[in-house]
Amino acid sequence: MPAKTVPPGLFALFMAFARMSLAGFGGVLVFARRAIVDDHRWMTADEFNETFALCHFLPGPNIVNLSMVFGSRLRGLAGGVAAFAGLLVPPTLIMTALAVLYAHFGELEVLRRTLAGVSCAAVGLLIAVVFRMMMPLLKRADAIALVLMAAVFVAIGVLRLPLQAVLLVAIPASIAVTVALRRKVAA
Structure with a gap:
């Protein structure tokens, strides 16, 4: 059972997933877990792990599946759409603008090195969330x-x-x- 008994509204779902997607360079899972489990307490750590495990078996990107499953669980189809839109709309707009800039400045060496550094940070975030998701298993031994x-x-x-x-x-x-x-x- 989630700690909060009143599920978030559609706008709150949209904004929570928008914040996750805007914070998640290289992956949103770290921020999704933190927001859903730690910050908002909409799910327990075990519920999050079980829901995320389910999302692995659905076709498509796991975090997109998580947004739909999680939003639908709390607010039905409208909740799923709100979480999904929050996850995808802001980064899509940003990536479109960045693609235009990259088309003009992509050959700059400083830009290539910056992107290489961002990819290393993304790997570190992924490793951190894997260990964090393992903690309930380790605590239960x-x-x-x-x-x-x-x-x-x-x-x-x-x-x-x-x-x-x-x-x-x-x-x-x-x-x-x-x-x-x-x-x-x-x-």
Whole structure:
């Protein structure tokens, strides 16, 4: 259950996702988690992780899926559209203006070096959010979840196995483990 009982209005959803998208150079996930879980307390850390995990299985960019799923969860279809629009409209306008500028000044060496630095910062932000999302698993000492997560990482990141094949094994394994643990707790 989210900490707040009154869901945000459509304008609040739009503005929250607009702020996330404008802050998120190289990725919005860091800012989305901070805003949704820490700042507004619209979801718990576990709810955010579960919702974000669901968004991995939907077609399209994960953060776009998150905006639609999250907004719809709080305010129905209109909420999904408001969050989606907040996520995409401001950066689209900015990127259009920057594309025009880049077309004219893209050959400048200082611009190339600046863009290389921004990409390094984006990687750092992504690593930070991965560790932050792992904290609920570490706090619960959920060894099985950590082993499954590590196995998926090794399969995809190290062994370079196809994502679809790994998911065909990992999803049923995760569901089976979760069902077994819930039955054990209920008994």
